[in-house]
Amino acid sequence: MQISGLFNEKKTVLSMEVFPPKKTSSIETIYSTLSDLQELRPDFISVTYGAGGNAGDTLTCDIASSIKYKYGIEPLAHLTCVNYTKAEIDIILDLLQQKGIENILALRGDINPDIPPKNEFRYASELVAYIKERGGFHVSGACYPEGHIASENLIGDIHNLKRKVDAGAEHLISQLFFDNSYYYSFLEKARIAGITVPIEAGIMPVVNKAQIERMVTLCGASLPAKFTKMMQRFEHSPEALRDAGIAYAVDQMVDLMTQGVDGIHLYTMNNSLIAKRIHASIAGLISRE
Numbered sequence: 001m002q003i004s005g006l007f008n009e010k011k012t013v014l015s016m017e018v019f020p021p022k023k024t025s026s027i028e029t030i031y032s033t034l035s036d037l038q039e040l041r042p043d044f045i046s047v048t049y050g051a052g053g054n055a056g057d058t059l060t061c062d063i064a065s066s067i068k069y070k071y072g073i074e075p076l077a078h079l080t081c082v083n084y085t086k087a088e089i090d091i092i093l094d095l096l097q098q099k100g101i102e103n104i105l106a107l108r109g110d111i112n113p114d115i116p117p118k119n120e121f122r123y124a125s126e127l128v129a130y131i132k133e134r135g136g137f138h139v140s141g142a143c144y145p146e147g148h149i150a151s152e153n154l155i156g157d158i159h160n161l162k163r164k165v166d167a168g169a170e171h172l173i174s175q176l177f178f179d180n181s182y183y184y185s186f187l188e189k190a191r192i193a194g195i196t197v198p199i200e201a202g203i204m205p206v207v208n209k210a211q212i213e214r215m216v217t218l219c220g221a222s223l224p225a226k227f228t229k230m231m232q233r234f235e236h237s238p239e240a241l242r243d244a245g246i247a248y249a250v251d252q253m254v255d256l257m258t259q260g261v262d263g264i265h266l267y268t269m270n271n272s273l274i275a276k277r278i279h280a281s282i283a284g285l286i287s288r289e
């Protein structure tokens with residue numbers, strides 16, 4: 001099933017994201033996470049893609065295929081392009097098709113100073129157009145409520161986002177944010193720019209201080225005073241920080257659902273325990289819709 005249809009059927013789509021384990025020897029851990037997430041019946045589960053540049057990396061395809069056939073949930077396979085040639089992308093697309101995957105999150109991928117880009121795809125929009133021309137896949141894209149970290153300003157970034165949608169992206173998933181006002185302001189600008197596709201809000205619950213510091217360095221998300229005070233207050237108590245982080249994420253989600261958000265994409269960090277607790281807090285809101 002192509003996930004575009006979900007947004008017509010449901011008031012708030014709830015999706016979750018997992019990543020393949022770093023070592024293939026720990027592959028079983030992802031299956032135990034997925035088995036827990038299956039109980040929560042998310043509308044789809046996305047699987048990240050390493051930006052490495054090795055077209056033989058089949059882990060994302062394998063996990064996405066299991067999500068579909070073993071766990072009965074629609075998968076969305078991430079795919080980066082900056083380190084691949086068109087011929088290499090063709091190999092991955094063939095594999096995804098063979099594995100029954102119908103949904104791709106088309107990404108540029110971060111530019112790694114140690115891996116020179118192959119320059120056949122410079123931006124995600126070029127991958128979106130390439131996949132749409134080939135046909136057979138629903139294509140999603142990424143978006144950034146506070147602007148992509150390398151963009152000069154939000155307006156320029158939204159113009160580039162419009163190109164991605166015009167190239168064929170049918171749905172967008174946002175970068176994580178901790179202040180909903182950035183998301184609402186971005187949404188308004190995106191709609192004014194003529195971007196009409198569903199835009200899911202990306203929410204990442206804080207589970208520990210190091211994780212959040214790493215994420216913020218990578219993506220540049222702003223930390224509101226309420227959030228930093230919470231981190232400072234509870235940083236020495238892992239349980240307290242985890243509980244406060246869950247409550248903070250739930251509060252964001254309730255506000256987003258109240259405002260009628262198209263969907264919420266939960267960055268689970270492969271932590272099914274936290275996903276379960278969050279789900280339990282919002283289950284009534286989801287099931288009434």
Ligand code: FAD
Pocket residue numbers: 047048049050051078079080106107108109110111122123124125142143148149150151156157160161163164173174175176202
């Ligand atoms: P693009 O849409 O190409 O944008 C990148 C930059 O280029 C932006 O600054 C944009 O404004 C600019 N730009 C775009 N088009 C043009 C143009 N025509 N002319 C000039 N400038 C332009 N990374 C991974 O490696 N694996 C993953 O699985 C993964 N999953 C992600 C999931 C989500 C929901 C998000 C938000 C990010 C994810 N990333 C992942 C990170 C992503 O790869 C990086 O943020 C990357 O730097 C940008 O990717 P993009 O697809 O948004 O790029």
